[in-house]
Amino acid sequence: MPPPIRLNGWRVARPVHRRPGSPQKSIPIYHPHPTRTFSTPPSPSLSSTVSADEISHFNALASSWWDPHGPSRILHLMNPLRHDFIRRCRGSVAPAPCGSQLSYLDIGCGGGIFAESAARLPRTQRVLGIDPSPSVISVARAHARRDPLLSSKLAYANVSIESLPPPSPSLGKSPSLGKKREGEGGGTYDVVSVFEVLEHVSQPAAFLRHCAPYVKPGGWLVLSTMARTWMSWLTTIVAAEEVLRIVPRGTHDWRKYIDEGELRGHFLSTGEGYWTETRCMGVVYVPGLGWKEVEGSEKIGNYFFAVRRNPES
């Protein structure tokens, strides 16, 4: 049995003192030198790197997922920026041949905000959205029935990334074979997205290692999360959840936030030459104006991060 892996200063979290009586509702205490667990447990649970608590939290949110004035409004507003970021990443390397179609795997798809929008783009060939919460997947499926455009391009599976059939290595370079495996969720994808998920995952390193094989050579793993700073604690926990209530209480655990440097370090140290360049874009939510790109804000709060799989890998 291998010893727990420790990478790049992601250490086992300190025990956190919670106020007695309301373990979930209390505001997490801000630690000046926060730590983030990155260890793979000795006997990894086969089911998921996502905790049962997190899944039940999102089960409860499912019904309001598509309410434009509900608790997910802020995610709806963020969605266009995800496409801008992906477009920018893809545009920053040698352009794909004209007319080529893209495939997407959206991990932690929730009610399908990103998955639906990706499927609607004319250049999209297919989208698979997966989520371990059965309630949100049923919301996603029901909502997709409201748009006739989606049925031919969009599929959902109620699985965690660990239970998704692994892509066979030979499929990566053979789109026709990849298509045959579509129903099973296997194959590799031009874009593997992990939006607003990492901050809900117990073992991010293990989770990201599970995601890696689904990225096509030359494709992108794209994610968004939040930096673990006093500012993100103040804005996402105190302001958003406790004061303004624009995000449901208990959505976020500030201790699970990840800094951009930590992510970059993880990918650069993982696998010899598997990943190549990384991209980053910091975004800030301005009430009344929506999400705005702010250079350098990835060091403070919400940010997008992408890493490209080496085309030769």
Place this chain on the structure above:
Amino acid sequence: MDGSLLYGRHLRRPIARLCRSCSNRLGPRLVRSYASASGAEPDIYDVVCVGGGPAGLSLLTALRANPSTAGLRVALVEAQDLRKLRAWKLPPDRYSNRCSSLTPASARFLDQIGAWSHVQRDRVQPYHEMQVWDGLTDAHIEFDWASTSSSSGGAGPRTIAYMTENLNLTSGLLKRLDELGNTTIFDGARVENITLGEETEELDLREWPVVHLAGGKQLTARLLVGADGANSPVRAFAGIDSKGWDYERHGVVATLELEGNGWGGDDTKIAYQRFLPTGPVAMLPLPGNYATLVWSTTPSRAALLKSLPAKEFIALVNAAFRLSTVDLAYMHTQSSGQADELAWRLQHTRFDAHSVPQTVTGVQEGTVASFPLRMRHADTYIGQRVALVGDAAHTVHPLAGQGLNQGQGDAESLARTLAYAADHGQDIGVKMTLEPYAAERYAANHVLLGVVDKLHKLYAVQSGPLVPLRSWGLSAVNAMGPLKGFFMRQAAGERMKLF
């Protein structure tokens, strides 16, 4: 060519047999269609635009001209037979009586979508100066770019706006839309009903509008656009209320012939507007010695104007820009003989001939018409899978000549919102996608509607402290270049920077 007169916008709106009281009582969500349960596949469009007026045509043209939205499946539903509009042609000495003052902002938009070049440009008249004055006190304000000094820069006078026949604009838009292709056009089509779609095993279309045309055709819409005028059936379907009031005024329009090509010649054309207690009277230049009249007045005076023989009508128009309001009121009580009365009274009235329009010498036969003036504003411009543009969203007093431009602004804004949505995979019909359109246009239109409404009311006052005050205001504004520049930029349709 007289057919053009039948094209008045209020006449060519599709009349829907929509039971308004029912739809209001039940709410749109409950009005379900069970009629088409025959198992036929729904005919699904991304955009169904009801109404082929300037706003609707501009919206569809903008969508088709933009690569982001060119792939959308779009349909136009129009009550009129569009062959008449496609074939619209008048001899060079005849002008339609429904003209609009297109702002440079609107012209720029029309140029961007490739429609401006399809408009018959020899029938479009730019103007470069505005003369506005108070009928009671004669306080004057002259709007010309030279006197506001800043930024005119280039040679030649700067254009305030372009006088354009509405039919010239819509026929140009239609030609451009035909050129772009791929728009399914249902013309001569009557909207019988609008319902909501159904749920089947595979699809849930319960929030998708279904437009039922006479003859049984049904169009299912991802986004239903109401460009269907002041009595918009689409707005009624969406349960959106429209509030406002009637001015108890009619707008009298006519195509006039003048003694010359204007005091500034062909290079510097001037628009004139005089605020009378009954409402403003405006004379706006057309090419050569032609001009168009828009006279807001009481319904009874409008009826008199329409009944007068050409000679007396011309006399009253000339009087409206020259005589005192008391003299003018008297001439409205005469059943005939206005021409003689004017000739006599002009000898006893002092005025500067060059600060009023050149004398009207003729009125084109069959061009004198009138329509009631209203102010309306819809409570919102968007609903789930519904957007309103143009007169369906707002009706404005014509004194600032902004009605058509507001519709163009709506079309430009909605097309931009939809292009952004298409680029980012948003469902172009859902309310959240449409929010930027409503946010951008509602406030801007509301300010304009309010300002124009207040202007009308301000100048309808005949005595008391307001009268010298407004004259002082007009004279003061006239003396202040920068402020005038602001007003002219507003008239020229440059974006209001409110936020």
